[in-house]
Amino acid sequence: MDIKTICIHGSDWKDPTGCISVPIFQSATFGHPELGSSTGYDYTRVQNPTRECTEKVVAALEHGCDCTSYSSGMAAISMVMELFKPGDTILSSDDLYGGSIRLFRFINEKNGLKFKYVNTSHPEEVEKAFDETVKAVYIETPTNPMMQVTDIQKIAELAHAHGCLLIADNTFMSPYFCNPIDFGADIVLHSGTKYLAGHNDTLAGFVVCKDKEIAEKVRFLYKTVGGCLAPWDAWLVTRGIKTLALRMEAAQKNAGAIAEFLENHPKVTKVLYPGLKNFENKDVHFKQSRGAGAMLSFYTDSHETALKVLKSVKLIRFAESLGGVESLITYPATQTHCDLTEEERQSRGITECLLRLSVGIEGAEDLIADLKQALD
Ligand SMILES: Cc1ncc(COP(=O)(O)O)c(C=O)c1O
Known part of the structure; x- marks a missing residue:
């Protein structure tokens, strides 16, 4: 079926x-x-x-x-x-x-x-x-x-x-x-x-x-x-x-567009998203998955930029959790991974510049415009 x-x-x-x-x-x-x-x-x-x-x-x-x-x-x-x-x-x-x-x-x-x-x-x-x-x-x-x-x-x-x-x-x-x-x-x-x-x-x-x-x-x-x-x-x-199928397709489409936008933004130093060309272990991912999904993480050029994004996003909510119709952004260092030691966070790459984005099913242009005004 x-x-x-x-x-x-x-x-x-x-x-x-x-x-x-x-x-x-x-x-x-x-x-x-x-x-x-x-x-x-x-x-x-x-x-x-x-x-x-x-x-x-x-x-x-x-x-x-x-x-x-x-x-x-x-x-x-x-x-x-x-x-x-x-x-x-x-x-x-x-x-x-x-x-x-x-x-x-x-x-x-x-x-x-x-x-x-x-x-x-x-x-x-x-x-x-x-x-x-x-x-x-x-x-x-x-x-x-x-x-x-x-x-x-x-x-x-x-x-x-x-x-x-x-x-x-x-x-x-x-x-x-x-x-x-x-x-x-x-x-x-x-x-x-x-x-x-x-x-x-x-x-x-x-x-x-x-x-x-x-x-x-x-x-x-x-x-x-x-x-x-x-x-x-x-x-x-x-x-x-x-509506899982419809939501996953829509969120994935948005995530692809956002990942590309972020990758080309001067204040973003790295984007982690399986749909991007240079994603590490891409072959393995697509051997076992039918899509890239709608979760992505990215590094900003400074701690200040990361804080500014969290404070300035309007449509995208600064909130824990993921996978819902609403786009949510989180700051893993003090939210999802607060119980790790500083040394553990650093060794895993969970730095003060890392943001995690759960892309929802809003209009891609609106989400990109929101991120743009928050980053610029
Ligand atoms: C990958 C993963 N597994 C498990 C959980 C825990 O789920 P819940 O918040 O429903 O207890 C989370 C929560 O964010 C998660 O991201």
């Missing part, structure tokens, strides 16, 4: 009333017909018809066998970390969303997990880092905010050769542009807050599993820990997904 059709019909919703949009089943619990029988729904922490539709469509979009949904992207990542036990090591990309690093460092490490950070764009570095305690490799591609690209297939082969899982956070590309499971990932994560929901109006997180065995373990954690997505938020995500 075409991905655009899956976005609309992937939840497979059918109802005797004929209603087209899945209703919001705002019920905590469900009555049993008699002892030992069930309508298929018992208690909303375990499953709810509205949420089930959202999970079905995300599983279908990501080519997984099952999907569980959570109250945020961070809740989804936390749940996946519960698959591991004290003493296990996770090999992780050294450039990741700062909140994921904060989770690993301040919560998962306290509970006995170990993390080794490597540049997963270099498979030889990953290869060298395995030892018998390593149980999984964790990647984002492209990474947030440095847009580093990892070869999913190569890293999946390495992970599997060492008996490890490959976990991929696919938030930046969305399932519209990339399906990591097709390249060997075992678990795909999403901050559904971003492109899937798409309207900067709700939080959500998803865990998609390739195989039944892991999916069953995740379902057990999901019903036990209870960070599930509420029916109303699930409904918002299902509605958002209906």
Whole structure:
């Protein structure tokens, strides 16, 4: 089925009333017909018809066998970390969303997990880092905010050769542009807050599993820990997904035009965007993705210019988050990556001149005019 059709019909919703949009089943619990029988729904922490539709469509979009949904992207990542036990090591990309690093460092490490950070764009570095305690490799591609690209297939082969899982956070590309499971990932994560929901109006997180065995373990954690997505938020995500294809195409088109504009602006020293000619690892990116996406990062010529842009943008809002219809600009050094040490930020290239832009679906000319007046 075409991905655009899956976005609309992937939840497979059918109802005797004929209603087209899945209703919001705002019920905590469900009555049993008699002892030992069930309508298929018992208690909303375990499953709810509205949420089930959202999970079905995300599983279908990501080519997984099952999907569980959570109250945020961070809740989804936390749940996946519960698959591991004290003493296990996770090999992780050294450039990741700062909140994921904060989770690993301040919560998962306290509970006995170990993390080794490597540049997963270099498979030889990953290869060298395995030892018998390593149980999984964790990647984002492209990474947030440095847009580093990892070869999913190569890293999946390495992970599997060492008996490890490959976990991929696919938030930046969305399932519209990339399906990591097709390249060997075992678990795909999403901050559904971003492109899937798409309207900067709700939080959500998803865990998609390739195989039944892991999916069953995740379902057990999901019903036990209870960070599930509420029916109303699930409904918002299902509605958002209906326009995923249109939004991704429109945002990507805008991002391409903006990247070119920024690349030619005298106060911009470097633009990181997979759609640009000289983007590092471009071949790898397009081997595994159907598009360049709509996220880009850029360096200004000075700290003052970066601050001026943040203060002067009018249409583009200076706000955290990404992937919505509204364009948002962020300052990773003090926002998404504030919990890294100064030394770590510098070594990763997260400097005082770096800005990250999530391009929305407004008119490209208006966005460019806004950036121009903010930079000039
Ligand atoms: C790549 C990535 N993964 C996960 C998250 C966390 O998602 P949430 O904010 O929905 O908890 C974010 C948030 O910005 C992100 O950018």
